[in-house]
Amino acid sequence: MAKLKFATVWLAGCSGCHMSFLDLDEWLIDLAREVEVVYSPVGCDLKDYPEGVDVCLVEGAVANEENLELAYRVRQRTKMVISFGDCAVTANVPAMRNMLGDGDAGNAVLKRAYLELGDVTPQLPDEPGIVPPLLDQVLPLHQVIPVDLYLPGCPPPADRIRAAIEPLLHGNMPQMEGRAMLKFG
């Protein structure tokens, strides 16, 4: 039987959700036997998100145009998109900058970081292709693309990640119910 094509993506997050994924420890070896990891910031060095992905964990909110482009590509090429962690589910910490401006928080945060707090030659980063333009507001993933499953937590604990993924390996949907599976924070 063909292995399930598995991916993880890192948008605007601290990578803590991926660190929690690595906390699956020896179960990662079992997982590696059952899936083909086709894209991930951990343990995989492919640059382009491939076609035909079965399951993708998406960490992080959508904060800039690069995040937005990748989120669209993930949705087009993936059967099951999992909103992975509180930043993806609610926008969480990255969305704190939304308070800095009314529809223009991207510019407000850039001015604060690079002009007001710039000690030496304060200037806005504007090199094309180096710093992706920030969106006006940071958005949770489901406000940008449809998602198939929510896996909350900051980060989701490893046993919750396993409980969400393991049924998928056998063609079943996980039971995302109760405090153990749904608690935020």
Ligand code: SF4
């Ligand atoms: S949900 Fe928490 S651990 Fe995950 S990326 Fe966001 S801040 Fe980091």
